[in-house]
Structures are given as structure tokens and as C-alpha cells.
Amino acid sequence: MAQIDQSENTGVPSEVDSYHSLFPLEPVPPPNRLQKTSNFSYITSCYKAVNSKDDLPYCLRRVHALVFSYDFHAGAETMFSRHFNDPTADSYFTKRKWGQHEPPPPRQHAGLLPESLIWAYIVQLSSALRTIHTAGLACRVMDPSKILITGKTRLRVNCVGVFDVLTFDNSQTNHVTLMPQYQQADLISLGKVVLALACNSLAGIQRENLQKAMELVSINYSSDLKNLILYLLTEQSRLRSVNDIMPMIGARFYTQLDASQMRNDVIEEDLAKEVQNGRLFRLLAKLGTINERPEFQKDRTWSETGDRYLLKLFRDHLFHQVTEAGTPWIDLSHIVSCLNKLDAGVPEKINLVSRDEKSVLVVTYLDLKRCFDSTFQELQQAAATGPL
Numbered sequence: 326m327a328q329i330d331q332s333e334n335t336g337v338p339s340e341v342d343s344y345h346s347l348f349p350l351e352p353v354p355p356p357n358r359l360q361k362t363s364n365f366s367y368i369t370s371c372y373k374a375v376n377s378k379d380d381l382p383y384c385l386r387r388v389h390a391l392v393f394s395y396d397f398h399a400g401a402e403t404m405f406s407r408h409f410n411d412p413t414a415d416s417y418f419t420k421r422k423w424g425q426h427e428p429p430p431p432r433q434h435a436g437l438l439p440e441s442l443i444w445a446y447i448v449q450l451s452s453a454l455r456t457i458h459t460a461g462l463a464c465r466v467m468d469p470s471k472i473l474i475t476g477k478t479r480l481r482v483n484c485v486g487v488f489d490v491l492t493f494d495n496s497q498t499n500h501v502t503l504m505p506q507y508q509q510a511d512l513i514s515l516g517k518v519v520l521a522l523a524c525n526s527l528a529g530i531q532r533e534n535l536q537k538a539m540e541l542v543s544i545n546y547s548s549d550l551k552n553l554i555l556y557l558l559t560e561q562s563r564l565r566s567v568n569d570i571m572p573m574i575g576a577r578f579y580t581q582l583d584a585s586q587m588r589n590d591v592i593e594e595d596l597a598k599e600v601q602n603g604r605l606f607r608l609l610a611k612l613g614t615i616n617e618r619p620e621f622q623k624d625r626t627w628s629e630t631g632d633r634y635l636l637k638l639f640r641d642h643l644f645h646q647v648t649e650a651g652t653p654w655i656d657l658s659h660i661v662s663c664l665n666k667l668d669a670g671v672p673e674k675i676n677l678v679s680r681d682e683k684s685v686l687v688v689t690y691l692d693l694k695r696c697f698d699s700t701f702q703e704l705q706q707a708a709a710t711g712p713l
Contacts, residue, residue, distance in 0.1 A: 463507030467514035516557025632696035
């Protein structure tokens with residue numbers, strides 16, 4: 326729901342094609358300080374925007390001249406911002422001045438990421454590359470600044486397709502011939518991402534630091550992780566495939582599968598709760614259209630008579646009860662329980678007391694449900710036919 330004050334952000338347009346309500350997802354530099362990005366060699370900016378056709382939010386990646394529209398994931402952050410935003414993490418690879426002592430190498434859980442997390446990332450990123458390569462395409466943006474993290478460990482690759490547009494050459498008759506080359510570059514980029522994660526530093530993937538970085542990996546991580554990085558970064562006599570690293574992942578794949586299934590179970594449980602919440606909300610919304618309606622078909626007493634009066638007393642029973650001392654009695658479990666009984670139409674009896682406490686009506690939830698359904702249906706029919 327984030328929005329900007331348009332009067333204070335005149336550089337952000339109010340609409341772009343069929344998108345409106347633009348909100349910057351990255352800091353917007355002033356016009357005189359626009360810089361080209363290291364990834365695309367173009368000036369870029371990123372916004373959340375709402376599509377007027379389906380009212381859903383999207384991520385707009387603007388390459389000044391072009392705008393790319395992607396799925397929007399609220400609260401996502403880049404791998405760079407989560408894992409590589411600490412300048413002190415590069416200290417192990419920083420050149421020392423004469424007389425300075427080299428700090429001790431970082432360790433797992435003490436400056437380095439746990440290996441289980443790195444394998445979780447490897448499984449997801451290799452799966453993404455496998456899907457892309459199987460389709461005869463290339464990713465070309467396997468970079469920490471273009472990998473999104475949602476939740477704890479869920480990864481998504483951002484900005485795919487941008488390079489295909491920016492580097493499109495009309496003179497090239499067969500674009501498919503370049504795909505093997507791009508796919509090999511994807512695997513090298515994956516190796517660099519994994520090595521950077523293992524070192525917890527982007528400085529570790531610089532050519533002059535590779536040997537030191539691999540020594541750090543050998544000391545702190547398994548030989549499987551080391552071999553995977555070497556395989557991805559070392560030139561091979563044949564074309565490599567993302568499927569080649571599956572044996573190196575091995576049984577760790579089942580660990581990630583189990584974690585995914587457990588997460589699905591948790592999400593399904595939460596979804597079941599939200600389904601129930603949605604059902605109760607619909608009940609309250611319908612009840613709100615009936616209670617206290619000032620006039621219906623020129624009858625000002627409509628909401629205070631007949632079935633509507635019972636529903637008004639039921640509303641008071643839900644929300645307006647008081648204790649013996651006269652203070653509000655608020656019990657959410659009471660509200661949920663009564664709404665569920667109304668929705669189910671149970672034969673249980675309920676005492677509805679008038680506001681002046683001079684009369685008590687004893688009805689069943691089944692009676693209330695009949696009143697509720699018939700009254701709301703009456704409103705719907707009137708709404709469908711329009712004014713008389």
C-alpha cells in the first residue's frame with residue numbers, strides 16, 4: 326500500500342502506460358547524478374506500480390528508454406543487500422600496509438554463512454538455470470544484485486530478458502547459435518555467486534583473490550562445495566550442463582525437498598485459517614449492509630422491523646455486551662463462535678435482549694440464518710433491478 330506524495334516527487338510520473346501509483350523501490354538519484362549501472366551499462370530505476378487492468382501491483386524496471394514489467398514481491402530484498410552490504414566483510418581480502426598483521430580467517434557461524442544455507446541457495450539457483458536452459462534460453466543476470474530473497478531463504482531471479490532486448494541485433498540471422506555461449510556464462514556466474522556466498526564477500530571472486538578464497542572454502546566447507554565451485558569456474562574441454570552439478574548436490578537435495586514440504590504444510594495451515602477468516606468477513610460484510618440501513622424502498626423503519634430487528638439484536642449480542650459493572654465485554658472467541666454458529670445454522674437457542682432490556686427474544690441460530698439469508702437476498706434483488 327506504499328504511496329508517495331506526488332507534489333514532493335515531481336520526477337516520478339503519475340502514470341506510465343496502463344500503470345499508476347508508482348513508488349520507487351530503489352533510491353531515485355537527482356537528474357544531474359544519474360549513473361549507468363554495472364550490470365546493464367544503462368541508467369536504470371525501479372518502481373512498484375499498479376496495473377489499471379487487473380489492479381495488481383507489479384515491479385517496473387526502467388532502462389531509460391524502455392520499461393520492463395515483472396511480478397511484484399512485497400518485502401523482497403536482493404542477495405547483495407542481505408549478504409554483501411557489510412564493508413568490513415571484505416577485510417580478509419584487503420591488501421595490508423607494511424607492518425599490519427593479517428586478521429585470522431573467518432569461520433562458519435563466525436563471519437561465514439552456514440553451509441546448509443549455501444546449499445539451499447545452490448539448489449534453487451541451479452533449478453532456475455535448469456528451467457531456463459531447458460527452454461533453450463539463457464539467464465544472463467546471475468548476480469547478487471539481481472537475485473531476490475523473500476522470506477528466509479526463497480530466491481527469485483530478477484531482470485531476466487533485459488539483456489536479450491538490449492543486445493538484440495537485427496543483423497544476426499540465427500540468435501540461437503549464441504545460446505550455448507550465454508549458458509556457459511550463466512554457469513560461471515553461478516560459480517561466482519556461490520564462491521562469494523562461501524567467502525561472505527564479493528572481494529573473494531576478484532581474480533587476484535581467487536586462490537585465497539578457495540583456501541578459505543577448503544578450510545571451512547565440505548569437499549563437495551569446493552568441487553562444485555571449481556567445476557563451475559574452471560574451463561572445461563566440453564560444454565558444461567547445469568545437470569552436471571546434480572551429483573555434487575547429492576542427498577542435500579532431499580534436505581531442501583523436506584524443508585520445502587514442511588514450509589508448504591505451514592503455508593497450507595495458515596491458508597486454511599485465512600479461508601475461515603474470509604468466510605467470517607463475508608458474513609460481517611453482509612450483516613453490515615443490513616444493520617442500521619436508514620431507508621429501504623422508501624421505508625425508514627425497514628431495518629428496525631421484522632427479521633431485520635432480530636439481526637440488529639444479534640449484532641448487539643455480538644459486539645455490544647457489557648459486564649455487570651457496565652464496562653464493555655470484549656471476547657473475540659465469543660464473536661467468532663457466534664458467527665460460525667450463524668453460518669452453520671445450528672439449532673442451538675440464543676437469548677436476544679432489547680436495548681431497553683424490557684424484552685427477551687429466544688431464537689435459534691437456524692432461525693437467524695433464515696432471516697439473514699432472506700434479508701440479504703432481498704437487498705441483492707433490489708440492487709440488481711435498480712431504482713423503482
